[in-house]
Amino acid sequence: MNEKSTIYLFIDDEPNPVATVKSPVCFELDTRKLPDGTHTLKIVSKDPTGKEGIRIIPFTVRNGPAIAVEGIRDHAIVDGVLPLMINAYGKGDQQSFLIEGSETPRSIPFWVWILIIAFGGWALYYTVRYISLQA
Numbered sequence: 001m002n003e004k005s006t007i008y009l010f011i012d013d014e015p016n017p018v019a020t021v022k023s024p025v026c027f028e029l030d031t032r033k034l035p036d037g038t039h040t041l042k043i044v045s046k047d048p049t050g051k052e053g054i055r056i057i058p059f060t061v062r063n064g065p066a067i068a069v070e071g072i073r074d075h076a077i078v079d080g081v082l083p084l085m086i087n088a089y090g091k092g093d094q095q096s097f098l099i100e101g102s103e104t105p106r107s108i109p110f111w112v113w114i115l116i117i118a119f120g121g122w123a124l125y126y127t128v129r130y131i132s133l134q135a
Contacts, residue, residue, distance in 0.1 A: 008043040017044075036064045042051035065089055070107065 007025060008017040011034070019027060023045065037058050045053045071084040 005045050005047045008044040008046070010044065012039050031061045032063055034061045034063075036061050 004022045007019075007021050008022050009019045009021075009027065010017050021027065029041070038058065041057045043055045043057070043061060045055075047053075066087045068087045069084060070080065070086075071082060
């Protein structure tokens with residue numbers, strides 16, 4: 001006998017399964033039908049003897065336009081006037097890629113400034129040493 005397990009797929013806390021299939025299965029989850037945010041995929045497997053196994057997989061859907069914010073981080077403690085740079089852009093469709101507005105401008109990180117200053121100091125030191133050897 002080659003009986004197969006039955007797999008029930010649930011999204012979030014829905015009482016009815018999204019799909020009921022026999023194992024093994026390849027399944028494409030279309031997240032375009034889900035709102036952006038945190039969701040759970042609950043997989044219930046029932047073998048031919050009636051035993052059940054459950055696996056819950058949390059995931060985050062982000063189909064809407066991406067939102068990038070510069071100037072504040074999650075759970076930041078701030079005061080005074082806070083300059084923010086906000087950019088929102090969509091991915092377009094799956095056939096074409098939108099170049100216009102798809103890159104978020106960002107400020108130069110502090111470590112780049114430190115490297116530039118360190119390199120400038122090193123170059124100045126060796127320039128002074130070279131000139132003093134020539135004299």
